[in-house]
Structures are given as structure tokens and as C-alpha cells.
Amino acid sequence: MSVSPYLQVPQQPPHKPRVALFITCLVDSMRPSVGFATIKLLEAAGCHVEVPDLQTCCGQPAYNSGAKQDTQKLARLNIKKFADYDYVVAPSGSCIGMLHQYPDLFEKNSKDYKQAQELAGRAWEITSFLTDVLQYQPAPTQQSMTITYHDSCAGLRELGIHQQPRQLLERIDKLQINEMAEADTCCGFGGTFCIKFPDISNRMVSNKTDNAEASRAQLLVGGDLGCLMNMAGKLKRQGSHMQTRHVTEILANMLDIPAIGEGENTPLRPTNSDLGYEV
Amino acid sequence: MQINSPKFKDNARIALADANLQQALGNLKAGFPGKRAAAIGRLPEFDALRDQAQDIKNHVIENLDFYLETFESKVQDNGGHVHWASSSEDACQTILDICQSVGARTVTKGKSMVTEEIGLNDFLEKHSVTPVETDLGEYILQLREDHPSHIIAPAIHLNLSDVSEIFAEKHGTEAKHQPEELMQEARDVLRDHFVAADVGITGANFYVPETGSTIIVTNEGNGDLTQTLPKVHIVVTSIEKCVPTLEDLSLFMRLLSRSATGQECTVYNTLSSGPRQPGDQDGPEQFHVVLVDNGRSSMVGDDLQDMLRCIRCSACMNHCPVYSQIGGHAYGWVYPGPMGSVLTPKMIGIHDAGHLPNASTFCGKCESVCPVRIPLPKLMRSWRETQHQQQASPAIGRMAIGGWAWLARHPRLYKLGSSIAIKAMSIMAGNKGRLKSLPVGRGWTLWRDLPAPQGSSFQQQWKQQQNKGDKS
Structure with a gap:
């Protein structure tokens, strides 16, 4: 869980790279709009985007459940599926983090190991890819909103993603980031952890939503759908008005779609300062 | 325990x-x-120091036999004794034997997690030797017949009133409510124990083969009184706590205190290098080191080897x-x-x-x-x-993961399965955008809603878009 050794930034941003979108199982089934937002951003940044057919999952649930052989089999499938692209990009630090762990699954210097290393060297999380690899500067836009950003664990600690999404968000005029306390503390999702240890997970996500609300932001934003569904689900259960979105939806200006866990697209709650609260 | x-x-x-x-x-x-x-x-060089420490520890683990034997002979040169304990039972028996050889009735103890690991206090009590914990947190726990909940702040789970109550009860004094008063009371009681103890037992944060020394770092000074006043000092430590030289020790001390309590340097850092020598003003007459294995040597070369680097910060x-x-x-x-x-x-x-x-x-x-x-x-x-x-x-979890992983390797079936699940969840959520309960995965909906899927899967929507594009 230390920062991946495979994050090698090319010296010159490539010209019109051929990028495979790794859609991830959660975005594929639960929130396709994140996939479309990601494509929109990649194309705006000058990429040729393709979606390899019949994608499933990175294998992380099996890996973290101790099912190493199952994980190896899935890894081999994904190594093959994503072989012919300049880059593999996903709207998730967690799933890309898993791709960066593929080499650990295989015997050092085996054929699988080398192929896994090669894939890891091309695999990037979207905000990191846009900033670190492409050095993309989005055209200035305007969105009047106050957000707070949750740093998902794998993105932060395996891929070094902290500044990248903020850097992109800060280019949006009238968007204000209110940093919450403990933004880098786990939200308690942890894949199967939240099902196996529901009471502990609940306390962790409650701390997270407390911190998010205390930031007095209107919108909770992050880069991993698992964490976002966990936090949004808690906020909704608590009856909170705070909305939750994936960072790509904001960057791609796709705010006409209902926020995570919302049935319809409701306007953002006025900021607390608008209500005359002390900020 | x-x-x-x-x-x-x-x-x-x-x-x-x-x-x-x-x-x-x-x-x-x-x-x-x-x-x-x-x-x-x-400390801007902190990360570089971590790299060095990692290298030193890896080197030590790979050459542990050499360092253990070097340490043993150095301790012997200094007039001390080294005892090898492969298990908790061995360690406890060795310590009891030393205590009995000097007719010890009470022993004072500095803070030591290894003695918790081997269950030393219970063992000594069973054999009519009374151990007295002298670290304030450990002392409170001993009075309460409690155990540490943290490796360096053992009584972190207690609050002031817990301490106040147990002191009044066990010391037979009036309940005190100020931390300073309670500390003074503990100090008064413990002074007598320090003086009366026949044997002092401490742990060791590190041992140093170069000089045959062990070291304890504390913030209360109780460890020094424990090991200096009685005639016999027994150090109980585990085999992996080795740093080869005093130079290496200084590196680990810098990392340990900062990582543990955020101190630049712990208050008391005490090296023990054998019994009292001619001309020394104080110190024990006997110096024993009990080196506990308890499964550690079997970690060398297995998947857990990296754990042997741990310095218990x-x-x-x-x-x-x-x-x-x-x-x-x-x-x-x-x-x-x-x-x-x-x-x-x-x-x-x-x-x-x-x-x-x-x-x-x-x-x-x-x-x-x-x-x-x-x-x-x-x-x-x-x-x-x-x-x-x-x-x-659990079999259910294993089957679920196995079944899911099999599906994930058969994308067409996976697609079919996920489209059915998406449909079902969408129907259950209606127009609310979320589910309050689920037939499976109750751990999730017990405490939070489940955001519903947006409709059909991304891959399905993408395909439809592509097909439309092809036709137009």
C-alpha cells in the first residue's frame, strides 16, 4: 500500500494517445454517467478513447478475500484485454491501484509478471492521467458551488492522488473547496469490510459524514464510486441535504443527472452562509 | 492472558x-x-531515516543467528547471563528460576509487552512471587486486574474517575480527583516497592550486540528505579529487537520516539550493559537477559518476515x-x-x-x-x-467470492447476471434513487441506504450509442 513504483510520467505528453476506458464493475452497473463523464474529459484532453468489449472487474474483491488464484485468472484476462492501448484509464483510484498490484500476484520475472508490470505502467486514474500525464488545462468554466473532497485511500496512498483533482476543480470559477477534517481518513467502505463488520464500518462512515457536514459544503466529492455510495447512502439515511458526486461529473459539467442516491435532480441546498449561519 | x-x-x-x-x-x-x-x-530527513532503518532491520533478520550469538558472548564478557526461551512457558520458568535462586518474594516490573505476551505476572503469582508493575498505566491496570489496550499507553481506555476509584479502594485512601494528586499517591506507594523488591524485571526496546547492551526508553523513570535498586536485574526481550551497533541505535531512537509519542527524544533512555562493575556506585549484582522466541524464528523466511522489523512504536x-x-x-x-x-x-x-x-x-x-x-x-x-x-x-463468503470471480471470468454470463441485478434494484428503488433494504448484503442497509443503479449498464448504453452511430 505504499505508492506504486509503476507511476512513470512520460517526459512529453503524448499526442492523441489511444486510451482504453477501464469502466470498473461499480461504474458499469451503478453509475454509467461517470463513465460518460470520463470519456468526455479524455476526449476534451485530446485522447482517442475506446471501450474494450466485455469488461468485468479488476479482481480486487477476490484479492482482498484471500482468493489469490481467482485473482490471478482475472488479472490475466485483463492484461490481455488492455494489451493494445497506449493507456488504460479508469474513474477510480481503487481499481487502478489494483492493476498496479497485478505484478505482486505472479512469480518475479515470469511472463505474467512482466506483462503485469507493463500494464501497470500504462494504467492511470483519470484525474492523475489528465494532470500528471497529459498536463491538461481544462477550459475555464463556471459553477457556483461549495464542495468538500474525500481522498479515497487507494488513490491517495497507492497512487499519490491528492492535489490532482483539486487542481482540476480549482479551475472552475465560483467553485469553492471547503476542506473537511480528516479528509484522508478511510470512509469505512473497504469492499467486503462494510458487510463483514457493519458496526465498525457504520461508525467510520458516520465520522466521515459528520466531518463532511461540518465543512459546510453543499456537495461531497470524491474519485471512487464505492466510497461515494457508502457516504451518500449514509447521508441519505441521516436525512442530510448534502449531495454526493463523482469528481468527473463536476469536471465534465454533467450536473443535470441526479446526484448519487437521489431520485431526481434537486437544486443544491443553499450554503450555510446563505442561510445566515456563522461560517 | x-x-x-x-x-x-x-x-x-x-x-x-x-x-x-x-x-x-x-x-x-x-x-x-x-x-x-x-x-x-x-525532521526533513525522516523518510531517508526510515529507508535506512528498514535496510538495517532486513540485514539483522537475515543475519539474526550471528547477531544473537555475538550479543550473548558480549553480555557474558560483561559478566551477565543470557537465557534462551523458545516458548512462553520456557521464558516464564527461566524467570521464576532466577527469582527463586535468590529467594525473591517481590519483583518490580518496568513496562514490557513481551512479559504480557508470555503471561509472566500470572505465572509468578501462581508460584508465590509477587510482581509489582511500576509504569503508572500498568500499575493502574494491575490494581484493576485489567490488561493493556495499547502497547505504549496501556491504560488509554480509562479515564480519571476510574483511576480515582481504584486508588481509593486499593490504597485505602480518600478518593483524589486531581491527576497530580493521584500521581503523587502512586509514587508514594511505589517508592516502597522499589526499595523492597528483590528482583527488577524490565523489557528492552532494543538490544545491541556491539556492546552487549539492552536499552529501555520511558517517560516516567520507573524503569531506572526498577533495574538499578534490586540486586538482580532481569531483561525480558524478544530475539528480533536487535540493532547491531550504538550508531544504529541512535537512528532507531530518533524514529521510535517521534513515531510513538511525537517526542524528539524520550525522557529516560537507559542502557544496561551488565551487572555492577568494581568501582560502580550502584547497579544490580546480577544481570540476566531472557531472549524470547515464541514463534518469531519461524517467521524468518516466510510471508510474515517483514513483521520482524517492528519496533513497537x-x-x-x-x-x-x-x-x-x-x-x-x-x-x-x-x-x-x-x-x-x-x-x-x-x-x-x-x-x-x-x-x-x-x-x-x-x-x-x-x-x-x-x-x-x-x-x-x-x-x-x-x-x-x-x-x-x-x-x-466463512463458507458463505468463500462461495460468494468464488462464484462472483467465476462469473467475472465469463463476461457474457456476468453481463446477463449484472443486468438482472440492475433491473431488480431499479424496480425496488422506484423513483427514489436509493434502497432502504436488500434481501442480501444486510450489513449495508442496516446502517445506510444503497444508492440505486441509474438504469442499464454503461457497457450496454455504450454499445447502443455505437450502434446508433454506425447506422447514421
Whole structure:
């Protein structure tokens, strides 16, 4: 869980790279709009985007459940599926983090190991890819909103993603980031952890939503759908008005779609300062 | 110590509902991590020091036999004795033998997690030797017949009134309510024990083969009184706590104090290099070192070897979002938090400790603060792999993961399955955008809603768009 050794930034941003979108199982089934937002951003940044057919999952649930052989089999499938692209990009630090762990699954210097290393060297999380690899500067836009950003664990600690999404968000005029306390503390999702240890997970996500609300932001934003569904689900259960979105939806200006866990697209709650609260 | 790890889930539930404990854990969270961050902020070369420390420890583990033998001969040269203990029982018996050889009735003890691990206090008491803990936290726990919930702040789960009550009861004094008064009372009681003790037992944060020395770092000075006043000093430590030279020791001291309490330097740093020599003004007449293995040597060369680098600083638990919600007792044995979730299964067996390596989100904070860069999540995962191979994890979970992984390798069936699930969830959610309950995965909906899927899958929508594009 230390920062991946495979994050090698090319010296010159490539010209019109051929990028495979790794859609991830959660975005594929639960929130396709994140996939479309990601494509929109990649194309705006000058990429040729393709979606390899019949994608499933990175294998992380099996890996973290101790099912190493199952994980190896899935890894081999994904190594093959994503072989012919300049880059593999996903709207998730967690799933890309898993791709960066593929080499650990295989015997050092085996054929699988080398192929896994090669894939890891091309695999990037979207905000990191846009900033670190492409050095993309989005055209200035305007969105009047106050957000707070949750740093998902794998993105932060395996891929070094902290500044990248903020850097992109800060280019949006009238968007204000209110940093919450403990933004880098786990939200308690942890894949199967939240099902196996529901009471502990609940306390962790409650701390997270407390911190998010205390930031007095209107919108909770992050880069991993698992964490976002966990936090949004808690906020909704608590009856909170705070909305939750994936960072790509904001960057791609796709705010006409209902926020995570919302049935319809409701306007953002006025900021607390608008209500005359002390900020 | 009684093993309560199998009841981890119940322990955790009780801990979450314990208001006093939650308050105490809040203090911990507000204290150590911030102090550590500040101390490291003042030491720009911290990461480089961590790399060095990791290299030194790896070197030590690969040459452990050499360093152990060198240490033994140095201690002997200095006039001390080294005892080898392969198990807890061996260690306890060795210590008892030394105590009995000098007719000891009471022994004072400095803080030592290894003596907790081997269950020394119970063993000594059974054989009519009275141990007296002299670290304030440990002393409070001993009065309460309690156990440490943290490896460097053992009584972190207690609050002021707990201490006030137990002192009044056990000392027969009027209840005091100021921390200073309580500390003074403990000091008064302990002074007599220090003077009366026949044997002093301490742990060791490190041992140094170069000079045959052991070292303790404390903030109370109790360790010095424990080891200097009695005629016999017994050091109980474990075989991996080796740093080859005094030069190396200084590096580890810099890392340890900052990682543990955020101090630049711990208050008392005391080296012991044998018994009193002619001309010395004080010091013990006998100096014994008991080197405990207790399963450690079998970790050399296996998947858990990296764990032998651990210097017991507690940074992993201080920063763990699970530990900081449930505290140390929930883990059910001596070593809590991430380091305990790796070590405990080794020491009490994966059968009893099965929950521990699973009770982590793999958030990676532990590894990111570890001064010797132990890949704690990887080591916990290795226990999960062992459980999976031995079919020791719950059958339902194993079948679910196995079935899911099989589906994920058969994308067409996977697509069919996921489209059915998406449809079902969409119907159940109606126009609310979320579900309040689910037939499976109740752990999720017990405490939170489940955001509903947006409709059909991305891949389905993408395909439809592509087909449309082709036709137009």
C-alpha cells in the first residue's frame, strides 16, 4: 500500500494517445454517467478513447478475500484485454491501484509478471492521467458551488492522488473547496469490510459524514464510486441535504443527472452562509 | 492472558457503545497523530531515516543467528547471563528460576509487552512471587486486574474517575480527583516497592550486540528505579529487537520516539550493559537477559518476515481508523491494531484470531506511518490467503467470492447476471434513487441506504450509442 513504483510520467505528453476506458464493475452497473463523464474529459484532453468489449472487474474483491488464484485468472484476462492501448484509464483510484498490484500476484520475472508490470505502467486514474500525464488545462468554466473532497485511500496512498483533482476543480470559477477534517481518513467502505463488520464500518462512515457536514459544503466529492455510495447512502439515511458526486461529473459539467442516491435532480441546498449561519 | 479474539465482533460492538471508552479513544486520536506529524515536520530527513532503518532491520533478520550469538558472548564478557526461551512457558520458568535462586518474594516490573505476551505476572503469582508493575498505566491496570489496550499507553481506555476509584479502594485512601494528586499517591506507594523488591524485571526496546547492551526508553523513570535498586536485574526481550551497533541505535531512537509519542527524544533512555562493575556506585549484582522466541524464528523466511522489523512504536494503531473506533481490548489478546492483526494469528493461531486480519479496510494508513515500512495490509492479506486456502474463512463468503470471480471470468454470463441485478434494484428503488433494504448484503442497509443503479449498464448504453452511430 505504499505508492506504486509503476507511476512513470512520460517526459512529453503524448499526442492523441489511444486510451482504453477501464469502466470498473461499480461504474458499469451503478453509475454509467461517470463513465460518460470520463470519456468526455479524455476526449476534451485530446485522447482517442475506446471501450474494450466485455469488461468485468479488476479482481480486487477476490484479492482482498484471500482468493489469490481467482485473482490471478482475472488479472490475466485483463492484461490481455488492455494489451493494445497506449493507456488504460479508469474513474477510480481503487481499481487502478489494483492493476498496479497485478505484478505482486505472479512469480518475479515470469511472463505474467512482466506483462503485469507493463500494464501497470500504462494504467492511470483519470484525474492523475489528465494532470500528471497529459498536463491538461481544462477550459475555464463556471459553477457556483461549495464542495468538500474525500481522498479515497487507494488513490491517495497507492497512487499519490491528492492535489490532482483539486487542481482540476480549482479551475472552475465560483467553485469553492471547503476542506473537511480528516479528509484522508478511510470512509469505512473497504469492499467486503462494510458487510463483514457493519458496526465498525457504520461508525467510520458516520465520522466521515459528520466531518463532511461540518465543512459546510453543499456537495461531497470524491474519485471512487464505492466510497461515494457508502457516504451518500449514509447521508441519505441521516436525512442530510448534502449531495454526493463523482469528481468527473463536476469536471465534465454533467450536473443535470441526479446526484448519487437521489431520485431526481434537486437544486443544491443553499450554503450555510446563505442561510445566515456563522461560517 | 485469556484469549478473547474469537469474540472480536461482539467486543467491537460493546466498545462502540461504551461512552467512556469512546471519549478516551477520542483523546488518543486527538493526541498522538498530531504530535507525530509535528515532530516529523521538524525532521526533513525522516523518510531517508526510515529507508535506512528498514535496510538495517532486513540485514539483522537475515543475519539474526550471528547477531544473537555475538550479543550473548558480549553480555557474558560483561559478566551477565543470557537465557534462551523458545516458548512462553520456557521464558516464564527461566524467570521464576532466577527469582527463586535468590529467594525473591517481590519483583518490580518496568513496562514490557513481551512479559504480557508470555503471561509472566500470572505465572509468578501462581508460584508465590509477587510482581509489582511500576509504569503508572500498568500499575493502574494491575490494581484493576485489567490488561493493556495499547502497547505504549496501556491504560488509554480509562479515564480519571476510574483511576480515582481504584486508588481509593486499593490504597485505602480518600478518593483524589486531581491527576497530580493521584500521581503523587502512586509514587508514594511505589517508592516502597522499589526499595523492597528483590528482583527488577524490565523489557528492552532494543538490544545491541556491539556492546552487549539492552536499552529501555520511558517517560516516567520507573524503569531506572526498577533495574538499578534490586540486586538482580532481569531483561525480558524478544530475539528480533536487535540493532547491531550504538550508531544504529541512535537512528532507531530518533524514529521510535517521534513515531510513538511525537517526542524528539524520550525522557529516560537507559542502557544496561551488565551487572555492577568494581568501582560502580550502584547497579544490580546480577544481570540476566531472557531472549524470547515464541514463534518469531519461524517467521524468518516466510510471508510474515517483514513483521520482524517492528519496533513497537504504536504508530500503526494510533493512525488506524478501526483501532481508533474500538480500542485495543476488542482485539482480544496482547497486541492490538494492525501490528497485532499480523502478529496475534501467529502467536495464538489463525483459528482463534481469524477476525483480526479481516478487520481492516486496507486503507493503508498504518503502512504509510510505519517507521520501518512494514507492509501491514499485505501481511494481513497473506493471513486471508491462508484462511482461504485452509477453508477457514466463512463458507458463505468463500462461495460468494468464488462464484462472483467465476462469473467475472465469463463476461457474457456476468453481463446477463449484472443486468438482472440492475433491473431488480431499479424496480425496488422506484423513483427514489436509493434502497432502504436488500434481501442480501444486510450489513449495508442496516446502517445506510444503497444508492440505486441509474438504469442499464454503461457497457450496454455504450454499445447502443455505437450502434446508433454506425447506422447514421
